[in-house]
Amino acid sequence: MNYSISQTQERTQQIRIGGFLDAERRHKLYLFLGILIAAALAVALAVYGWNYYILDQIHRPLSAKHSDLKASGRIGLRLGELGAVFFALVYLYPLRKRWSFLARSGQTKHWLDFHILLALMGAVAISFHCAFKIHGFAGMAYWTMVALTVSGVVGRYFYAQIPRRIGDAEMSLKEMQGIGLRVVEELSGQKMLPARELERLFQMPDSREVQSMSMLKAIVQMMLFDIRHPFRVWTLRRRSISAGELVLTLGGILRTRHAALERAISLASGQSELAKRVLFLSKTHRVFHLWHVIHRPFSLTFAIFVIIHISVVISLGYF
Secondary structure, rough: OOHHHHHHHHHHHHHHHHHHHHHHHHHHHHHHHHHHHHHHHHEEEEEEEEHOOOOOOOOOHOOHHHHHHHHHHHHHHHHHHHHHHHHHHHOOOHHHOOOOHHHHHHHHHHHHHHHHHHHHHHHHHHHHHHHHHHHHHHHOOOOOOOOHHHHHHHHHHHHOOOOOHHHHHHHHHEEEEEEHHHHHHHHHHHHHOOOHHHHHOOOOHHHHHHHOOHHHHHHHHHHHHHHHHHHHHHHHHHHOOOHHHHHHHOOOOOOOOOOOHHHHHHHHHHHHHHHHHHOOHHHHHHHHHHHHHHHHHHHHHHHHHHHHHHHHHOOOOOO
């Protein structure tokens, strides 16, 4: 009876994990398609309008594409409408906290990812809508949009650095450390990769050193770690594979066929990422709080600019 209950619980857990993985795959697929659409739109517009966008404001009216690509043109106006729709959808994310039917739908991190993606797609559409004319009132609105989008991307980075529950993070870190050490010992015995080389993946500053850092220095240290990490992984792979495999893996950028090596690198990478998040947690919380203070005024200011702009356009009879 107990065995049957245990089997049922295990099966239920497997179903939950499978469902979670399927949701993650769908989420990543939708993000990829969104990025692909935004990139295709930007490339198509850049290719079509290159010889127009490089002209100065005096010569643009002489171009055959002016009636299409100017802000009030056939294409330019549609891009403005598209950008407005994207940015209107962006504001669903903060409204999610107030509307219960949205709060029950999806995960917060997924909403945040699409929040950022829609802002980037909106920024692309608006950039081509205004034909990169960024002077006067339109210029103020444009640079507010840029500041809003950049601050959103920065906020997403810091959001990813905060473990959802610090107790779970610490427990996972301890478990991963034990697994990682066993794999390091295994690889050392096989002479595939020296343990000291693998340990370089998760070298961290002392916790007391981190606490004494200024906020700016802590941010720089976190970013440097994330920038250096892939290069360390590539270096490890290059030192562990043959010349022929170097070609097949593009110098260690792609994964190798050595399961033990990739498993050890994956565990060490996950351990180092988690250790970084726990180590810098207090700093990240403070930065994330300050980011909210900065991001919200940009969001409100941009919304006011958009409302004024659309009101003026409608009053002039473009709709």
